[in-house]
Amino acid sequence: xxxxxxxxxxxxxxxxxxxxxxxxxxxxxxxxxxxxxxxxxxxxxxxxxxxxxxxxxxxxxxxxxxxxxxxxxxxxxxxxxxxxxxxxxxxxxxxxxxxxxxxxxxxxxxxxxxxxxxxxxxxxxxxxxxxxxxxxxxxxxxxxxxxxxxxxxxxxxxxxxxxxxxxxxxxxxxxxxxxxxxx
Amino acid sequence: xxxxxxxxxxxxxxxxxxxxxxxxxxxxxxxxxxxxxxxxxxxxxxxxxxxxxxxxxxxxxxxxxxxxxxxxxxxxxxxxxxxxxxxxxxxxxxxxxxxxxxxxxxxxxxxxxxxxxxxxxxxxxxxxxxxxxxxxxxxxxxxxxxxxxxxxxxxxxxxxxxxxxxxxxxxxxxxxxxxxxxx
DNA sequence: CAGTGAAGCGGAGGAAGCCTCCGCTTGATT
DNA sequence: AATCAAGCGGAGGCTTCCTCCGCTTCACTG
Numbered sequence: 001x002x003x004x005x006x007x008x009x010x011x012x013x014x015x016x017x018x019x020x021x022x023x024x025x026x027x028x029x030x031x032x033x034x035x036x037x038x039x040x041x042x043x044x045x046x047x048x049x050x051x052x053x054x055x056x057x058x059x060x061x062x063x064x065x066x067x068x069x070x071x072x073x074x075x076x077x078x079x080x081x082x083x084x085x086x087x088x089x090x091x092x093x094x095x096x097x098x099x100x101x102x103x104x105x106x107x108x109x110x111x112x113x114x115x116x117x118x119x120x121x122x123x124x125x126x127x128x129x130x131x132x133x134x135x136x137x138x139x140x141x142x143x144x145x146x147x148x149x150x151x152x153x154x155x156x157x158x159x160x161x162x163x164x165x166x167x168x169x170x171x172x173x174x175x176x177x178x179x180x181x182x183x
Numbered sequence: 184x185x186x187x188x189x190x191x192x193x194x195x196x197x198x199x200x201x202x203x204x205x206x207x208x209x210x211x212x213x214x215x216x217x218x219x220x221x222x223x224x225x226x227x228x229x230x231x232x233x234x235x236x237x238x239x240x241x242x243x244x245x246x247x248x249x250x251x252x253x254x255x256x257x258x259x260x261x262x263x264x265x266x267x268x269x270x271x272x273x274x275x276x277x278x279x280x281x282x283x284x285x286x287x288x289x290x291x292x293x294x295x296x297x298x299x300x301x302x303x304x305x306x307x308x309x310x311x312x313x314x315x316x317x318x319x320x321x322x323x324x325x326x327x328x329x330x331x332x333x334x335x336x337x338x339x340x341x342x343x344x345x346x347x348x349x350x351x352x353x354x355x356x357x358x359x360x361x362x363x364x365x366x
Numbered sequence: 367c368a369g370t371g372a373a374g375c376g377g378a379g380g381a382a383g384c385c386t387c388c389g390c391t392t393g394a395t396t
Numbered sequence: 397a398a399t400c401a402a403g404c405g406g407a408g409g410c411t412t413c414c415t416c417c418g419c420t421t422c423a424c425t426g
Contacts, residue, residue, distance in 0.1 A: 154337020179362030222376030
């Protein structure tokens with residue numbers, strides 16, 4: 001890739017971060033181009049679809065996921081406390097940008113989404129936590145990772161749409177934790 | 184209201200039902216107007232916002248909610264079976280039209296949404312079911328109706344976005360039921 | 367029934383966003 | 397310095413939203 005093209009690409013990602021942060025993942029792409037100082041054609045050549053740009057944005061988040069797992073698993077207390085800490089991390093990761101939770105979770109089931117690899121990272125992270133719970137004999141029988149991811153995605157989406165604060169999200173996570181763990 | 188205005192209004196609702204069914208609640212309003220044989224101005228005078236039209240559409244659904252509660256409560260088996268039957272009804276009511284689940288559930292917390300009265304009907308229905316569970320001593324302490332509604336709204340939204348079938352939704356409802364009921 | 371005023375209608379059209387196409391510019395290479 | 401493909405930008409067609417305003421039609425009155 002030519003050096004100027006590389007520069008433009010990086011600048012677009014940088015600006016997209018800001019614009020998506022300000023206005024959500026549905027922000028007008030023409031504005032991203034304008035604020036990056038390039039024409040719309042340039043944006044669409046680098047990122048043919050909105051999702052391609054989303055994917056580029058999320059690449060940086062992905063690297064942090066495992067750190068969040070470890071942070072949650074270091075919570076003091078039993079499985080329940082650790083699980084809830086992780087659930088809170090999960091929701092907060094998904095709601096970084098307005099509109100992200102729904103999009104990421106929707107791509108969970110479909111093989112051909114550009115966000116596939118990203119959401120898989122979240123799903124894998126959740127699976128590792130659930131596996132740890134299972135090893136401690138704390139997990140109910142028949143709890144499926146995909147279902148838990150979708151439940152958490154649903155909670156995150158509701159939190160996003162209703163601008164809920166963590167204190168409003170917590171009770172929902174409590175219910176899910178109760179449903180996932182043995183009592 | 185003048186007779187012709189009344190006719191137009193009814194026709195718009197009728198056509199909107201069809202268009203929203205075909206293309207989801209985000210379908211172009213101009214198309215609703217066109218297919219109803221009126222100008223866009225007429226549509227926007229009767230329904231100043233998209234939500235106003237949604238509200239009109241949903242008015243007919245609302246009447247059926249209590250019938251669905253009774254149907255679910257007539258399920259044979261214990262509290263768990265009844266509750267799950269109701270949860271399935273709830274999700275299927277919310278996913279009648281593409282995009283409805285998210286919109287209805289988002290208006291749960293906010294007092295000034297035009298959909299307020301509609302979502303309140305769902306919330307009330309759910310509360311009546313939870314109350315019945317509580318009277319049988321089957322409900323966990325501290326389970327809040329609003330949280331359960333949001334959880335179900337989240338599941339319905341995920342089902343909507345990922346085009347999930349009932350068999351894929353059921354396991355999520357199982358988790359919520361486990362989280363809501365005593366074991 | 368004719369006349370009148372207001373309620374209501376329709377559609378032109380401005381604004382915003384999406385995305386493409388194509389002539390021009392510029393970086394890399396020789 | 398010359399070449400030319402890679403890359404750029406922005407004009408512009410398309411869709412959808414929503415408003416504005418001149419014209420039509422209804423309902424009512426004498």
